[in-house]
Amino acid sequence: MRTFQWSHELKIGHPRIDEEHQLLLGLIGDVEERLEGVGAVPADAAEIYQRFLIFLRSHCDFEEQLMRDLPSRYVQRVSSHCRNHGQLMHEARALLPLLTAQTSKAEVLEYFRRAIISLTRDLIMDDSELVGILLREHHLVLMPDGGGESELRLS
Ligand SMILES: [Fe+2]
Ligand SMILES: [Fe+2]
Numbered sequence: 001m002r003t004f005q006w007s008h009e010l011k012i013g014h015p016r017i018d019e020e021h022q023l024l025l026g027l028i029g030d031v032e033e034r035l036e037g038v039g040a041v042p043a044d045a046a047e048i049y050q051r052f053l054i055f056l057r058s059h060c061d062f063e064e065q066l067m068r069d070l071p072s073r074y075v076q077r078v079s080s081h082c083r084n085h086g087q088l089m090h091e092a093r094a095l096l097p098l099l100t101a102q103t104s105k106a107e108v109l110e111y112f113r114r115a116i117i118s119l120t121r122d123l124i125m126d127d128s129e130l131v132g133i134l135l136r137e138h139h140l141v142l143m144p145d146g147g148g149e150s151e152l153r154l155s
Contacts, residue, residue, distance in 0.1 A: 001036070002029035003113050004120050012128045014140060020059045021124060027052040028116050031099070035109040046099040053092055056123075060085040063130060070137060077133070081126045088122050091115065 004010075006022045027048055034045040064085065067078040095115055098108050134140035 002032055003116060004029065010124060012124065012131045013142065014127075014131045014134065017059075017063065017127055017131070020055070020062070021127075024052060024056060024059065024123065025120065027055065028120070032109070032112065032116070035105045035112060037105060039105060040102055041099055041105055041108055046096065049096055049099050053089075053096065056092055057089060060089065063127065066134065066139065067130065069139065070133060074133060077129065081130060084122060084126055088119065091122075092119055 004025050006025050010021065010025075011018045012021075030048050031045050031052070034042050034048070064082055067074070067081060070078060095112065098111065131140065135142070
């Protein structure tokens with residue numbers, strides 16, 4: 001069972017960020033599923049988690065690129081968001097050895113679930129504020145397209 005199933009409620013209103021969060025949660029869920037049941041952690045759990053780490057880094061880089069274009073009055077918020085990305089990456093990387101140490105699934109699953117609850121909260125919380133700022137600064141405009149989606153306009 002996946003702790004986080006992607007749903008519209010997790011959307012924050014930026015098409016690419018939402019799409020990437022969905023992908024990231026999907027990869028975490030794939031790892032979680034491989035930790036269910038009995039026996040040793042399968043080798044592909046670490047492979048999937050490594051893909052998650054690489055994608056998480058590029059996701060954070062994309063957001064940081066968006067933030068660099070914001071007016072200087074947001075400098076403190078931007079640096080705190082970037083600092084949180086650093087912390088998030090650090091915590092996420094710390095989980096990898098758990099998946100490669102030939103431990104039993106049961107040992108890893110509970111710890112992994114607890115860690116991803118806090119990772120996911122950190123992943124999405126700051127981003128809601130970022131989207132608010134992008135809208136306020138007209139770096140993003142909401143353009144309903146019939147499906148309730150917004151569309152990105154780079155300025
Ligand atoms: Fe994000
Ligand atoms: Fe972020």
